[in-house]
Amino acid sequence: MTSRVMRDFDLLLPESVAEVLDLLATHKNKAAILAGGTDLLVALKFNYSVDNVISLALVPGLNGLSFDPVQGLTIGAKVTIADILKSKVVKEHYPALWQAAKVFATPQLRNTATVLGNILRASPAGDCSLALYACGGSLTLKSKRGSRQVNLDDFWISYGLTARRDDELAMALQVPAPVRGQKSAFRRMTRTKEDLSKINAAVSLQMEGDVCMSARVAMGCVGPTLLRLPKIEKMMKGSAVTDGLLQKISDQVAAEISPIDDKRSSAEYRNKVAGVLVKRVIALALNGKGNDQ
Amino acid sequence: MKKHAITLTVNGEDRDLVVSSNRTLLDALRDDLGFTDTKYGCGTGECGACTVLVDGTTAINGCLTLAATMNGKSITTAAGLARSGNLHPVQQAFIDNDAIQCGFCTPGMVLKTISLLDENPKPTEAEIRHGLEGNICRCTGYTKIVEAVQDASRRMSGAGE
Numbered sequence: 001m002t003s004r005v006m007r008d009f010d011l012l013l014p015e016s017v018a019e020v021l022d023l024l025a026t027h028k029n030k031a032a033i034l035a036g037g038t039d040l041l042v043a044l045k046f047n048y049s050v051d052n053v054i055s056l057a058l059v060p061g062l063n064g065l066s067f068d069p070v071q072g073l074t075i076g077a078k079v080t081i082a083d084i085l086k087s088k089v090v091k092e093h094y095p096a097l098w099q100a101a102k103v104f105a106t107p108q109l110r111n112t113a114t115v116l117g118n119i120l121r122a123s124p125a126g127d128c129s130l131a132l133y134a135c136g137g138s139l140t141l142k143s144k145r146g147s148r149q150v151n152l153d154d155f156w157i158s159y160g161l162t163a164r165r166d167d168e169l170a171m172a173l174q175v176p177a178p179v180r181g182q183k184s185a186f187r188r189m190t191r192t193k194e195d196l197s198k199i200n201a202a203v204s205l206q207m208e209g210d211v212c213m214s215a216r217v218a219m220g221c222v223g224p225t226l227l228r229l230p231k232i233e234k235m236m237k238g239s240a241v242t243d244g245l246l247q248k249i250s251d252q253v254a255a256e257i258s259p260i261d262d263k264r265s266s267a268e269y270r271n272k273v274a275g276v277l278v279k280r281v282i283a284l285a286l287n288g289k290g291n292d293q
Numbered sequence: 294m295k296k297h298a299i300t301l302t303v304n305g306e307d308r309d310l311v312v313s314s315n316r317t318l319l320d321a322l323r324d325d326l327g328f329t330d331t332k333y334g335c336g337t338g339e340c341g342a343c344t345v346l347v348d349g350t351t352a353i354n355g356c357l358t359l360a361a362t363m364n365g366k367s368i369t370t371a372a373g374l375a376r377s378g379n380l381h382p383v384q385q386a387f388i389d390n391d392a393i394q395c396g397f398c399t400p401g402m403v404l405k406t407i408s409l410l411d412e413n414p415k416p417t418e419a420e421i422r423h424g425l426e427g428n429i430c431r432c433t434g435y436t437k438i439v440e441a442v443q444d445a446s447r448r449m450s451g452a453g454e
Contacts, residue, residue: 011314106427
């Protein structure tokens with residue numbers, strides 16, 4: 001294939017959120033929303049077709065990236081991966097997200113791809129979406145019928161499928177403010193540096209001294225959606241994070257995941273390295289060491 | 294399919310054109326406006342041959358951008374870099390360091406280098422390699438390209454540039 005031409009569609013360029021919601025109410029599943037376009041346009045060049053593409057290019061008020069010590073981090077629909085990388089607040093308070101943004105795709109794609117787009121893509125190999133899964137958060141979905149919040153824990157239903165309804169626009173993601181002793185990290189493995197992850201992991205830990213009070217542990221590329229590892233989280237909760245515990249965790253991870261063979265890796269390899277990756281991402285969260293990416 | 298009347302400022306000059314909804318910025322630049330210095334490589338945002346600069350030095354993939362969403366934007370392609378007959382220092386550094394073989398990736402490489410040096414005028418080798426991750430070269434093995442970027446960094450931070 002030497003020249004990829006997108007199928008026909010009408011590009012709609014609304015100038016307000018209200019207009020977007022009107023268009024979504026009219027076209028429902030006959031419309032796709034275009035923010036950065038780095039996933040949508042590729043899909044349109046291959047196997048996907050849709051009658052209407054609703055661009056957010058001219059819609060104001062969706063660019064906000066703000067932090068409040070009580071409310072936490074708010075990421076608007078048009079915030080790009082490059083915006084995340086430039087944010088000192090993200091780097092300081094949400095290192096997992098910043099580390100995922102650092103290795104996300106390529107500089108050109110980071111300049112256009114949006115954080116919310118990465119979540120809405122519902123890929124089991126997402127990097128920023130995985131980091132945010134570990135941090136926790138909830139999406140604000142708005143339609144003409146009203147507005148609702150959906151927790152990320154309930155958002156991904158299966159491969160490419162989310163809880164977003166056809167007439168809803170994802171306005172923003174709210175990530176809770178870090179509590180005292182909160183640590184987080186992201187790590188991934190790829191074939192070449194700019195490739196999609198063959199396996200990735202992110203953790204968010206609430207520490208009191210050496211003891212982990214609560215943990216969120218998430219992995220990608222090991223199931224139809226991004227996965228949390230509840231048994232690992234339970235093993236960590238209330239325990240001192242010792243070398244012995246890390247080894248027990250590492251040995252348990254393969255039993256918690258269900259990777260497949262695909263073009264980026266094999267199930268066997270993923271099962272072998274998953275435990276090591278989780279051990280290393282915990283170490284990175286706790287002491288900042290091992291970030292060789 | 295809907296048509297859109299847009300104005301792009303390409304290399305400093307306003308260009309009016311009518312594009313269909315599914316026209317990419319790359320198609321508009323190459324086929325409608327004749328800026329064939331911007332290359333079509335993979336069409337999926339992986340190779341960086343279609344890199345252009347938007348509103349200053351923000352590098353994006355022309356192949357993954359719809360032209361109709363770029364109305365009113367200022368676009369720089371490699372053809373717009375020379376000033377009064379003198380090549381841009383990054384272009385000259387690529388020539389002087391033999392960082393070009395077949396030349397297909399060069400317009401994208403040069404533009405991405407300008408974007409990189411604007412953000413980080415004195416990058417380390419690791420920062421250069423990270424910054425050029427979205428530009429694939431199948432000839433050089435990258436060593437000479439990295440050297441050209443280092444040379445351009447010296448030239449542009451030196452006096453008189």
